Amino acid sequence: MLELRHFSKVYKGGKKAVDDFSLTVEAGDIYGFIGHNGAGKSTTIKAIVGVLDFEEGEILVDGHSVQKSPMECKKLIAYIPDNPDLYDHLTGIQYLNFIADIFEVDRSEREERIGKFAQEFQITGALGNLISSYSHGMKQKLALISAFIHTPKLLLLDEPFVGLDPEASLALKSTMHEICKEGSAIFFSTHVLDVAEKLCNKIAIIKEGRLVEAGEMEALTRNRSLEELYMEVEEHEK
Amino acid sequence: MRSSIWILLRAQLLNQLRLNDFKYETDKRKKTRTIAFAVSMGFVAILVVSYSFGIGYGLGSLGLADAIPGCAFAIASLMVLFFTLFKVNGTIFAFKGYDMLMALPVPTSAVITSRFLLLYGMNALFSLGIMLPMGIAYCLWVQPQALFYVMWTISIFVTPFIPMTIATVLGTLVSAISSKSRHTNVVGIVLSFVLLFGFMGASLSTGTLSSSQMSVEQLASLGSTISQKMDQAYPLTGLFENAIRSYDLAAFLAFLTIPVVWYLLFVKIVSIRYKAINTGLTTQHAASDYKLQRLQVNSPFGALYRKELRRFFSSNSYVLNMGFGAVFLLVASIACFIIGIDRLEQLMGMPNMRETAIGVAPFAIAAILGMSCTTCVSISLEGKNLWILQSSPLKPATIYRSKMAVNMTILVPIALLSSLFISLCLTADFLSAVWIFVIPLAYVGLTAVWGIFVNLSVPDFSWESEVTVIKQSMAAMAGIFGGLLFGLIPIGTLLLLNGVDRNLLALIVAMVVMGLTVALYKKVCTIRLSG
Numbered sequence: 001m002l003e004l005r006h007f008s009k010v011y012k013g014g015k016k017a018v019d020d021f022s023l024t025v026e027a028g029d030i031y032g033f034i035g036h037n038g039a040g041k042s043t044t045i046k047a048i049v050g051v052l053d054f055e056e057g058e059i060l061v062d063g064h065s066v067q068k069s070p071m072e073c074k075k076l077i078a079y080i081p082d083n084p085d086l087y088d089h090l091t092g093i094q095y096l097n098f099i100a101d102i103f104e105v106d107r108s109e110r111e112e113r114i115g116k117f118a119q120e121f122q123i124t125g126a127l128g129n130l131i132s133s134y135s136h137g138m139k140q141k142l143a144l145i146s147a148f149i150h151t152p153k154l155l156l157l158d159e160p161f162v163g164l165d166p167e168a169s170l171a172l173k174s175t176m177h178e179i180c181k182e183g184s185a186i187f188f189s190t191h192v193l194d195v196a197e198k199l200c201n202k203i204a205i206i207k208e209g210r211l212v213e214a215g216e217m218e219a220l221t222r223n224r225s226l227e228e229l230y231m232e233v234e235e236h237e238k
Numbered sequence: 239m240r241s242s243i244w245i246l247l248r249a250q251l252l253n254q255l256r257l258n259d260f261k262y263e264t265d266k267r268k269k270t271r272t273i274a275f276a277v278s279m280g281f282v283a284i285l286v287v288s289y290s291f292g293i294g295y296g297l298g299s300l301g302l303a304d305a306i307p308g309c310a311f312a313i314a315s316l317m318v319l320f321f322t323l324f325k326v327n328g329t330i331f332a333f334k335g336y337d338m339l340m341a342l343p344v345p346t347s348a349v350i351t352s353r354f355l356l357l358y359g360m361n362a363l364f365s366l367g368i369m370l371p372m373g374i375a376y377c378l379w380v381q382p383q384a385l386f387y388v389m390w391t392i393s394i395f396v397t398p399f400i401p402m403t404i405a406t407v408l409g410t411l412v413s414a415i416s417s418k419s420r421h422t423n424v425v426g427i428v429l430s431f432v433l434l435f436g437f438m439g440a441s442l443s444t445g446t447l448s449s450s451q452m453s454v455e456q457l458a459s460l461g462s463t464i465s466q467k468m469d470q471a472y473p474l475t476g477l478f479e480n481a482i483r484s485y486d487l488a489a490f491l492a493f494l495t496i497p498v499v500w501y502l503l504f505v506k507i508v509s510i511r512y513k514a515i516n517t518g519l520t521t522q523h524a525a526s527d528y529k530l531q532r533l534q535v536n537s538p539f540g541a542l543y544r545k546e547l548r549r550f551f552s553s554n555s556y557v558l559n560m561g562f563g564a565v566f567l568l569v570a571s572i573a574c575f576i577i578g579i580d581r582l583e584q585l586m587g588m589p590n591m592r593e594t595a596i597g598v599a600p601f602a603i604a605a606i607l608g609m610s611c612t613t614c615v616s617i618s619l620e621g622k623n624l625w626i627l628q629s630s631p632l633k634p635a636t637i638y639r640s641k642m643a644v645n646m647t648i649l650v651p652i653a654l655l656s657s658l659f660i661s662l663c664l665t666a667d668f669l670s671a672v673w674i675f676v677i678p679l680a681y682v683g684l685t686a687v688w689g690i691f692v693n694l695s696v697p698d699f700s701w702e703s704e705v706t707v708i709k710q711s712m713a714a715m716a717g718i719f720g721g722l723l724f725g726l727i728p729i730g731t732l733l734l735l736n737g738v739d740r741n742l743l744a745l746i747v748a749m750v751v752m753g754l755t756v757a758l759y760k761k762v763c764t765i766r767l768s769g
Binding site for chain 1: 264265266525526527528529530532533534535536537538540541542544545548549552553621622623625626628629630631632633768
């Protein structure tokens with residue numbers, strides 16, 4: 001579903017944010033992406049969704065090159081940044097309908113999916129209000145619902161659990177399982193190692209722009225917790 | 239207290255003036271943009287200074303040097319009033335970072351003072367740009383005593399106080415009234431337009447002279463007539479003129495004391511109710527009783543267009559700054575139609591104005607419409623929302639087209655109505671009437687495309703307040719003044735080349751404008767939307 005081949009990103013000024021990064025995410029995977037602040041997680045995710053240009057390597061989404069066929073890739077993707085700034089001047093429902101229009105979701109499907117997810121994230125009553133009146137958590141919920149509307153094949157989520165209340169966190173985890181069972185894949189960054197350990201079947205650890213560990217959760221952790229593995233990797237790479 | 243005010247003010251100045259961009263920005267493109275913006279602001283400052291000097295010198299050459307101080311004071315005050323009116327909300331009240339700032343261990347009065355000083359600093363520059371050159375012009379004609387220089391210098395920095403406070407009260411009232419309404423933005427925009435046209439009407443009725451007063455016989459008494467009119471409009475003008483012209487120290491002290499005391503009192507009163515005003519402006523009751531209804535399905539273009547239209551009407555600053563020209567044009571054209579060409583000729587003291595007006599009208603309408611360029615900031619205004627468009631399966635050209643369509647939706651009806659009223663007013667012949675319709679419509683297309691082109695050339699997504707993009711960005715200036723210039727060039731040609739066939743000129747201009755529009759459109763459609 002997602003393939004990164006020797007992907008590198010150099011920022012202006014010569015700073016190499018990501019260096020020779022290769023990874024494969026398969027359909028049905030819930031792939032956790034961990035690393036300390038500034039390790040290159042957001043840069044990698046932004047390059048996959050086409051928000052950030054890159055010069056080295058190749059990124060393929062369901063076989064389509066992100067650089068050569070961006071439209072085909074974007075149709076398959078849903079992305080939520082770490083701090084989703086939404087259109088404050090729209091109401092929640094106007095925003096969701098806007099996203100449904102952009103992804104050309106038909107009426108019955110959008111109504112059904114918005115209704116379902118809005119109820120799961122307990123935000124239906126507030127959908128008629130302006131987004132500017134929403135709290136951070138409500139904006140996060142709205143961004144998540146907008147990501148689920150068009151049944152994406154690949155979800156790229158940057159710190160999706162930040163700001164969510166316990167019910168919404170639970171709803172998100174359950175939705176992630178559900179859509180992966182249907183054949184989609186999820187690649188998400190997080191600092192919450194407990195969540196990653198329980199939720200993901202695979203993990204990747206990035207350090208200073210380089211991929212240092214990647215693969216099946218069980219194979220990597222063996223008899224350790226993810227936290228212990230992460231600390232070991234951090235120590236070893238120093 | 240003093241040190242905390244300075245710390246807060248310094249942080250705001252660094253943020254607003256982007257001083258760190260000069261020092262620390264590593265991206266050369268961004269740095270060049272910041273420098274180019276500084277240069278363009280310098281250019282605007284030169285224009286303001288030259289224009290002010292021109293007014294002062296002109297008055298002097300008409301033998302009205304005595305009217306210069308009053309004029310300088312009134313113009314500076316009016317400019318400060320307009321400039322502050324729509325900056326209050328977002329600078330003094332309801333600004334970004336309010337919660338964070340108020341949680342810091344600094345007194346509320348320090349927060350208010352630092353915000354006022356920021357606004358005062360900008361207004362003092364305005365005052366300096368107007369009053370200094372007019373003061374120089376006054377010196378050239380009057381050769382005043384040494385005391386004048388001291389008084390004038392001090393006055394420059396005292397002048398902004400009263401208009402600033404008046405604008406603060408009015409701007410806050412507009413925000414407060416509109417925030418209580420269900421249709422906050424519509425009420426805010428309507429109130430702001432009423433206020434603007436109210437000020438314009440009031441200053442026109444009290445501050446201008448009718449044609450009868452312009453007679454040569456009365457030229458000698460014009461200076462005092464102007465002074466009287468301005469004193470009626472703004473009573474402090476009289477006090478200021480007395481102080482300056484007669485070196486009256488008592489009047490000068492009174493002139494200094496009134497604004498300073500008024501200003502200090504104002505800040506004191508505001509600081510008592512500061513939190514309450516902010517809470518009132520920023521919090522609204524939101525009912526959480528929405529029930530899912532049937533949703534309307536649009537094409538991606540339709541969705542973008544609707545989103546863009548909502549964006550435009552959601553912002554008072556956006557509508558007022560980019561829509562003012564168009565609304566003004568409509569009001570002025572209706573007024574011309576009602577008054578009629580004969581009375582207009584009489585009022586303006588130009589008996590054979592009609593023929594010239596018929597030739598100039600299409601381009602004059604176009605020039606004013608060109609200033610209502612909503613597209614020139616529309617891309618920058620995506621700001622932190624840019625990720626939504628960038629990660630969506632949308633061709634950049636579709637995004638640009640939706641923004642151009644909004645600009646044209648706003649301008650086309652106004653262009654048609656204004657052209658209708660003006661052609662009826664001028665009783666234009668068929669061919670001239672055709673140009674009065676065609677030229678403005680052609681310019682509407684150019685304005686929309688030009689704005690996108692300009693904004694893609696100098697985008698700014700890292701703003702904190704949208705007012706910075708709408709009022710102070712390089713793209714806004716290039717968009718607005720570019721549109722104006724496109725219209726002024728043919729007017730200049732028409733007036734300079736006496737006897738030129740106006741229909742031929744209109745035909746050439748229409749072809750050039752349409753050609754340029756197509757070329758620019760093709761160019762922008764190939765540009766990627768990158769942050």
